[in-house]
Amino acid sequence: MNVVVQKYGGSSVATPERIKNVAQRIKKKVDEGYKVVVVVSAMGKTTDNLIKLAKEISPRPDSRELDMLLATGEQVSAALLSMALKDFGVKAKSLNAFQVKIKTTSHHTSARIVDIDDSVIWENLKDYDVLVVTGFQGVNEHGDLTTLGRGGSDTSAVALAAKLRVPCEIYSDVDGIYTCDPRVHPRAKKLAYITYDEALELTALGAKVLHSRSVEIAKKYGIPIYCASSFTEEEGTMVVERLPEWLEEPVVTGATISHGQIKVSISFLPKDVKYITAIFEEVGKKALNVDMISLVPSNGKIFLSFTILEDHKEDLDEALKEALRDVEGWKSTYEGGFAKLSIVGVGMRTSPGVAARFFEALERAGVTPELVTTSEIKISCLVPEEKAEEALKSVIEEFEL
Amino acid sequence: MNVVVQKYGGSSVATPERIKNVAQRIKKKVDEGYKVVVVVSAMGKTTDNLIKLAKEISPRPDSRELDMLLATGEQVSAALLSMALKDFGVKAKSLNAFQVKIKTTSHHTSARIVDIDDSVIWENLKDYDVLVVTGFQGVNEHGDLTTLGRGGSDTSAVALAAKLRVPCEIYSDVDGIYTCDPRVHPRAKKLAYITYDEALELTALGAKVLHSRSVEIAKKYGIPIYCASSFTEEEGTMVVERLPEWLEEPVVTGATISHGQIKVSISFLPKDVKYITAIFEEVGKKALNVDMISLVPSNGKIFLSFTILEDHKEDLDEALKEALRDVEGWKSTYEGGFAKLSIVGVGMRTSPGVAARFFEALERAGVTPELVTTSEIKISCLVPEEKAEEALKSVIEEFEL
Known part of the structure; x- marks a missing residue:
């Protein structure tokens, strides 16, 4: 069974139109013979809007309840993406943190993933070609919903890939990792490959392509991450342990x-x-x-x-x-x-x-x-x-x- | 332990301001010495808006995914109400269908409650004065989220009250059950008491105060339902098996x-x-x-x-x-x-x-x-x-x- 984890960020699923576009991309991967475990973020600005709503209730919203609130964002996009996939004739199903049993620490709003019950995924992959999993969230030892903090959906995706021992593809509105910010420096070069260590330094420095914790997990388990845009067909960047032999190692990446x-x-x-x-x-x-x-x-x-x-x-x-x-x-x-x-x-x-x-x-x-x-x-x-x-x-x- | 189930409808929790108002009412009940199990609907028009969103994805959205989508509405209001309660110093906690283990049949979008694990409620009532439970939803034997159809939050509330063997109070924007529609006939009389059978006929006829399935359950388990407005302090209507002896039975209610x-x-x-x-x-x-x-x-x-x-x-x-x-x-x-x-x-x-x-x-x-x-x-x-x-x-x- 050829399995791959794909993650789609908030801007990639911001509207019904974009969700359908993502569904088409996933269908293509299925048509190529893959089973796809998809991790989704909340649509567009949903998380920010929910936080705003919480602040209207309380200046310092209780963190357990904030997680209960925020976790709904990814459940909405997971359900909608599954609907779109089924409409395109793909055998798909959404699963939330309770269903996948994504176990985390108890730290509300900044929990860490402790374990994922991959048996649920493997069992479901027998009957389904695509499983759409809610990113950014988990369940702690008390059975309460937790969230993983900003960029947590990247972490969910890489952790799932690590547990399943399959590659991970991260799609966003950025088409790869560049030598410097392409919005400021139009002549910036896109990197075909980058090492985990370099990517870690870059994300820690504020390059927003990948969340640093996701790179740490990928490095620990040797999971290659492919970063590309969900809006174009352009080649993205592969994040790996070592650059390929044939590639002349640049001094500064x-x-x-x-x-x-x-x-x-x-x-x-x-x-x-x-x-x-x-x-x-x-x-x-x-x-x-x-x-x-x-x-x-x-x-x-x-x-x-x-x-x-x-x-x-x-x-x-x-x-x-x-x-x-x-x-x-x-x-x-x-x-x-x-x-x-x-x-x-x-x-x-x-x-x-x-x-x-x-x-x-x-x-x-x-x-x-x-x-x-x-x-x-x-x-x-x-x-x-x-x-x-x-x-x-x-x-x-x-x-x- | 004095326990009561209270249900608040969509219009009662439509805005942050109204949610705070509901929290104040619940706090008052707690101050009177009660432990309160609150069942909430989704805020205002949330469910309708989610259905609209689903229809933008697919003209006939898959019903399993529709339930996954709609169930987020009550989770949002449950989390927000718990935040408001905690802000008012009330020991409160939200619980969704996975956490309360509300078991239903498999019929997506019109499931029926099969059982509720009341041990979760009793266990949590040891530490909390208020538990805010998501109405309208449950989990079927496959571990998938289901919803109970229109008015399903009433059913959730009465089923919980029946399982816990405690009274049930249903709050909405209507302050009781009337002899006829008070919006059309200003001289309509509010009933202090009505029997289950009469309420059943009236709800089946389109009087929108109570969902008929909730009355059926109340009748079956002999749970009195009190219907009143969440916006006023006016006395509402009590739905019971038999009218009190002292009350002269009207021929037509x-x-x-x-x-x-x-x-x-x-x-x-x-x-x-x-x-x-x-x-x-x-x-x-x-x-x-x-x-x-x-x-x-x-x-x-x-x-x-x-x-x-x-x-x-x-x-x-x-x-x-x-x-x-x-x-x-x-x-x-x-x-x-x-x-x-x-x-x-x-x-x-x-x-x-x-x-x-x-x-x-x-x-x-x-x-x-x-x-x-x-x-x-x-x-x-x-x-x-x-x-x-x-x-x-x-x-x-x-x-x-």
Whole structure:
């Protein structure tokens, strides 16, 4: 039995017309001899609208009930897509989280998949050619509906593919993964292949093609993911463990910008790790996401900088005051208006001189980075927002992206 | 433990504001010392809108998938109402058909409840003061969602009350059961009590306060139903097996009109029951609802009349031709523009002369009935549409309704 998991995002099923279009694409796959397990998101802006409705009831809606509410969105699109498929003569059936027994942790609105009862899928595939499964949701140990957080349908799809040990295809309104944002840089190149690690760095950097948790699962279980558009027949991008032998490995695969960064710097800290720990503990309690941590010792003191994405100066000040209540003489600055520019590529591991070329490109654009962080396959730097695009352009030229 | 089932209809939960109002009413009941099992319908026109959406996908949507789709409506209102209750400090929780294990027959879009696992309810009532259960839906033996048809949430509520052996309160935008339609006859009287049998006849006649299946279940298990408005504090109507002793039993409890009747008459049929059977078999195959059957033998022939509600002359003609293909000389007429006027009352059983008073009232209005049918507690007659209101007025005066 040739089985494949296909996932269709919210914009791909936003209208009855688009749902019929998706049904036709699935029918084509069935006609090619496949059994298809389809994972759907909620139609268009449904989830946002349901959240809005909940906020009209309560400023802070109970999270268990919010999941009960949001889970209806995917059930609607799964039912409608199955209707369309049956109308086209395809043996199809929708299944929700209770029916597929998608077990998750108890954390409402950000649950993680613990297990999926694949026997339900295999049993149903005997009688049906297509099973349409509600994405984004599961059931916890108390029998309550949970949701997986933003982009959770990608996770549902890859987790299903991993459990069934079959390939996964993710369809959205984006036709693949590019070296940089094609809406901003029309000459951006679409990648035929990208490694899990590169895709992970790119999604963590805000490239919205794939949800990072789905890539993590795919990497763990070695499930290839094919990303393409549901609106065109264009070739998409294959996400794999290793690039094919015949493909010349590019040094840098992609470049992205992540906007709205705020730089926080704390100077004259005592050289004791306990204060660093205290700072990140208190900042974590305020639910602020910290990135680009960089730490420099000087004259027996520590100078610490990091970035946050949310503008919560008060929360941050409170956190610092709490963490450093025993410390005297420390100072902090808080400055918005920055963007994070990053390049990603597994080739960096083996190609020396990438950092030098990166900084040369910045120099040519007349940009001095405020902060720099690196990983094995990524270099990121913080630059002033107004110079970010120019810097990115220069980097794209340097690495021919 | 004082437990009560309360049901709130679609218009009672049509907006976030109304949902909060309903939550306040439930909280009041909790403050009085009750644990409340709430059954909710979908918000306002949600079900109609979902059906419209389905029809945009397919002119005849698959019924299994239609149920999967429609069941989301009640899940939305159950989740929102639970949020509102929790916001008011009430220990509340929503439960859908999978969670309550509402078992139904397999007939999609018109399933019947087979059993409810009341242990889930009792278990949850230990920890919660209010359980908000999705009405209108269940799960069949294949584990598929089903719906109970129009008015099904009433059925859900009464079935739950019957299983739990507790009273049932049904709240809607109507504040009780009246002797006749209060929108048309401002002097109509609200009944403090009505028997199951009378309520059954009235709902079958189109009085939209209660769904007839819910009354059947209440009668079977002896569950009192209290019908009232969710918008006012006015006393409603209690539906019971027997009127209280102290209440003088009225002879006629209610009068209603059912519009849009079509009269079908077939004359010169052979006096053989097989042709009557054949006619109703063929008419049934066309899914036409037949009412007011009346049959008169004359000169060795049979003259048959009945009414239908739907204007499907072609279907009817086909059915008659098929049923009477061996018969010669029969004739049929098909005539619209009639209304059915009915009076209902358990007192009829014991009070002679009701029929006479009924026909006298018609005579005073200058109306000659075209067809008459009777049951133990009901008399119905078919009258021309344009004279129906006048006839009703005369009947209302006669019986002081």
